[in-house]
Amino acid sequence: MARVRVLPESARAPGRRETENALSLAHRMPRLVLEARRVAANLAHGIHGRRRAGTGETFWQFRPFVAGEAAQRIDWRRSGRDDRLYVREREWETAQTMWFWIDRSASMGYVSDLAQASKIERAIVLGLALAHCFVESGERVGMLGSMPPRATRQIAESMAQALVADRASREDDLPPQASIAPQHEAVLIGDFLSPLREIAAMVEGISSRGARGHLVMIVDPVEETFPFQGQAVLHDLEDGLSLRIGDAASWGQAYRLRIRQHREELQDLARRRGWTLTIHRTDRPASEAALRIMTLVATSRGAGIGGR
Template sequence: MLARQIVEGFCSGRHRSPHKGFSVEFKEHRPYVRGDELRNIDWKAFGKSDRLYIREFEEETNLRCTLLVDRSGSMRYGGDRSQLTKYDYAQQLAASLTYLMLAQQDAVGVITFDDQPRDQVSTRSRPSHLRAVMTALANDATRRETDLGGVFQKVASKLGRRGLVIIISDGMGEIASIARALTQFRSKGHEVLFFQVLDPDETDFPFSGRVQFRNLENEDQQHVVDSRTIRDAYLERFQQHQTALQSVCRRNRVDLFLATTDRPFDDAMHEYFSMRRRIR
């Protein structure tokens, strides 16, 4: 997986981190400060300058990735133009990314969520880890409500050292809360990618006549409406939401990628990776 600004490495057979550490390839000198390990002092430089310097190296490491997969009630929606629900599509996307990263010895973990974190699989790089991730993804979506911002903030406070966080969700949440959570991820040094999975019905509202709409996160809420009278208002509200989500992602340097469930899955993946290569 080729990626721009990967926190701890990029995939090209090896992963070379932009963060300084003490590894194989020399990066630069810096002055010694109290508390530095003596074994990292460059004594040859000391002999020439009578000053203590620390040799810094470029750390080579594998990528650490955490997948956050939305399994709330809204992800159960699947229109007539697609063979997949949004959660089906999210499962396939997460599984493919896991397979790719484990194949190149990257470490992957997964957290499924609705209004709370649910299945949690720790980050590992062993090939056998694929089964644990797949098992968590295979669990059926719940019918609970979504709390994207709240869940993300809980997860951000528990994630370990910085890595790549991939969010797979329909993004239907309160924008201000999502913005605070993305800021928290970024402040902790994580690179964040947001795959927004939507059904084409949600993007263009193709309904006509009287239609019964049912809340997938609260089945007690059902309404029969004349779709023609609300179409313009819906599309306007939807575009406002998308514009706001794009804005908070751009402000936090989060890559937002929209994938609709009627698109061939491999086409969506190819376009995404092509986009990432162009940006790098």
């Protein structure tokens, strides 16, 4: 049976008692920054830039003409060399802003022996790695409620410092209410175990002006499978409640059904708002989720597509 543990508050609350507790997130942050840079470096080999069509003067590519497009978009010189019609596309040259939020609430301290890292560490590594890649692509990165957008090559260190300094929101399991500009995007990383109505209100608030977003759900393998048997005690890490149950195995099927329904509702919410949903298990490499999110961001700018 998989063993689980919950990281102490000091391991989730950067900047608090780091001189007393060597497991504090502030103490581990340099290692997480290095890990994020390693993931970003690996990611660079999996993507070949994030150039995309848009307003600009620089030629990007020819692509086949699609029925329904305006005829004046056809490049007749290029089309004359083939039996197909082609459109000349220019490269998007306007920098956009990516907003990040990383969940540091109590439930993010959960980790089992099946995982490569705790949920909080994986969320931070993933967020810092993605931020680094976006800045390298010429975009600005900010953190909702704690850091204004910037385009520094030291973005991972800047975000790490912002996390360490931001003690006020370490128990918040959802990002602050904020309405971001239509051309901006949000990448929200957490376990999203809150009631759906609260998540929906948050999503509606952030996207109220037309901005897009990407939900990244961090999951420990044990949270998906519930492999427990016999006598057990269930702990609510957010509210501090406990429930002793007689036969854990009998709870498994109902638990897995509830988790599946919650995810389906999240998927539907993301699809209706033109957002994407990525589910990342902590027994998988962070680079897998990072590459998927980079791809979804690029795809969503061409058309609003929800992912899973």
